[in-house]
Amino acid sequence: MTALRRAACLLAAVVLLAAGCAGTGRNGSGVVVTTNILGDVTRNVVGDEAGVTVLMKPDSDPHSFGVSARQAALIEQAGLVVSNGLGLEEGVLRNVRAAEDAGVPVLAVGERVDPLRLTGGQPDPHFWTDPQRVAEAADLIAERVIAEVDGVDAAAVRANAAAYRKRLGELDTWMGGQFAAIPPDRRNLVTNHHVFGYLARRHGFTVIGAVIPGGTTLASPSASDLRSLADAIRRAKARAIFTDSSQPDRLAQVLASEAGLNVRIVPLFAESLSLRAPGASTYLDMMRTNTKAMVDGLNGR
DSSP: OOOHHHHHHHHHHHHHHHHHHHHHHHTTTTTEEEEEEHHHHHHHHTSSOOEEEOSTTTTOOOOTTOOOHHHHHHHHHSEEEEEEOOOOOOOTTHHHHHHHHHOOOEEEGOOOOOBBBBBSBBBBOOOOHHHHHHHHHHHHHHHHHHHHHTOOHHHHHHHHHHHHHHHHHHHHHHHHHTTSSSOOOGGGOOOEESSHHHHHHHHHHHEEEEOOOOOOTTTTOOOOHHHHHHHHHHTTTTTTEEEEEESSSEEEEEEEHHHTTTOEEEEESSSSSSSSTOOOOSHHHHHHHHHHHHHHHHTTT
């Protein structure tokens, strides 16, 4: 074999090896999910058909969490990246965009479930507070997993999604029954930031305002913002301020104290699954726990 022929064969082998490694690296890594709420949904849909890696740990703030170098590499090597989108994962957006630019399939779920708009026009990323939209998300995830991840059984993934949709429908019906115990004049929501717009639309609540303006925990209220909110709470005779268990409730406590408001400060698991009691380790558990806390808080129990 001539030196030229040996070089050509070696080059061909290197090209084939590189192509094989690239394919195995992307598909072999399965599904990478940015938030733990979507991670739970994705695991229910995927089942045992592929590996699912969730980047965000329990009890985290999705607006501020960032990824390690190892997690950034997982995003780049994923067969599919499932993200919330709509600006929620502010500390991970750069990594997800870079992976997408490199050819990694990305599903930004929030953009596909008829997002609402916050005051000011920006999209509201907190769609998971409406179980009906989560059911839509389950189907979206199922179809993208089938299309992008090698080796999955399409029938099994679709069956998993259908079974999970049924459980979400049962959750939605149960929530409606629980909320029916709240009189119309008490269905006023005040939160630490604007996180329950989808739940309010689905179940007939009025969002009075939020301690932190906008849809992110990274914003800061002005003194004028807090005075306006205190006035709105008095006018609506709101009974509770619902805070996020993953964030300090200091601002809500100060607002209630200094404005002389007779309201309860009620923590909810608004943006992250949790390992804390009373129970929010799965999406279904989180929503049931929040529903009970909201009913008790608005009925003054």
